[in-house]
Amino acid sequence: MACPEKIKEEIRECLVDLDRDCVLEKVDDALSQECSATELVLGPMSEAMQEIGRLYEEGEYFIAELMEAAEIFKEAMKKLKPLLQEEARRRGGGSKIRIVIGTVKGDIHDIGKSLVATMLEAAGYEVIDLGVDVLPEKFVEAVKKYKPHVLAMSALLTSTAKHMKEVIDLLKKEGLRDKVYIIVGGAAVTPGFAEEIGADAYGGTAIDAVSIVKNISRGKSREY
Numbered sequence: 001m002a003c004p005e006k007i008k009e010e011i012r013e014c015l016v017d018l019d020r021d022c023v024l025e026k027v028d029d030a031l032s033q034e035c036s037a038t039e040l041v042l043g044p045m046s047e048a049m050q051e052i053g054r055l056y057e058e059g060e061y062f063i064a065e066l067m068e069a070a071e072i073f074k075e076a077m078k079k080l081k082p083l084l085q086e087e088a089r090r091r092g093g094g095s096k097i098r099i100v101i102g103t104v105k106g107d108i109h110d111i112g113k114s115l116v117a118t119m120l121e122a123a124g125y126e127v128i129d130l131g132v133d134v135l136p137e138k139f140v141e142a143v144k145k146y147k148p149h150v151l152a153m154s155a156l157l158t159s160t161a162k163h164m165k166e167v168i169d170l171l172k173k174e175g176l177r178d179k180v181y182i183i184v185g186g187a188a189v190t191p192g193f194a195e196e197i198g199a200d201a202y203g204g205t206a207i208d209a210v211s212i213v214k215n216i217s218r219g220k221s222r223e224y
């Protein structure tokens, strides 16, 4: 049985309305109706966050509402995270690939980046999460220290996405650019932007991040 559209729509609505109890209740309901955690998080829950962003842009919601939405999302994630991990584990992938991930300088959005980190880890990869508001120098230091195969950067603000290029330029300066595969993502990033700044791949979702890393272990290179 597929996950019913009705319950997905209800979760989306409850989250857009910032109704915490309703979100938690409907998520439980959905899980008992054969919905996977992955489809709930990447489907209605992510769609609701986009809608909330739109309401903010239109002046209907303010920062307080964005913060409330993030809190509710994170609370639902407490229940969903182990299930997501289990689902990602079942999809498999894992090899000895090490990944350093972080949200760029000036940007404190952590939900998407943490979701990507969780799914990569659950797929069996080693993930070093540098957190949010990571200075370009810190990314470079981490590349030197951990010698990762992959560097993953997240940016949700158009004003901060440019720091991804700074990281790439700094890596070039240090002679490290070709030693690491660079993946970028987040709401402020497009495939065109990824190509323009010289990243190796762009991922629209956490699932994309896992597929890209899987492909690297199969020897595939640039992807936009």
Ligand code: B12
Pocket: 042, 046, 049, 050, 051, 052, 053, 054, 056, 057, 063, 066, 067, 069, 070, 106, 107, 108, 109, 110, 111, 112, 113, 115, 116, 152, 153, 154, 155, 156, 157, 158, 159, 183, 184, 185, 186, 187, 188, 202, 203, 204, 205, 206, 207, 208, 209
């Ligand atoms: C919640 C939220 C906040 C919360 C964040 C809380 C937290 N702990 O993260 C708070 C209240 C702190 C916040 C603050 C601000 N926010 Co805000 N925020 C949002 C909102 C509504 C949701 C973001 C979210 O969590 N989405 C859910 C997750 C699951 O989705 P995601 O992050 O996109 O991640 C997915 C993919 O993008 C991808 N992905 C993400 N990273 C990566 C990395 C890689 C490598 C890969 C492959 C994939 C990938 O995979 C993820 C899962 O599939 C967005 C709206 C939107 N459209 O994104 C606005 C939004 C990002 N915020 C915005 C703004 C303007 C701000 C503020 C500047 C507001 C202000 N005036 O203060 C501040 C900036 C603070 C700062 N310096 O960072 C704007 C940005 C506009 C722009 N183009 O720059 C948005 C788009 C809202 C809007 N439409 O105007 N915000």
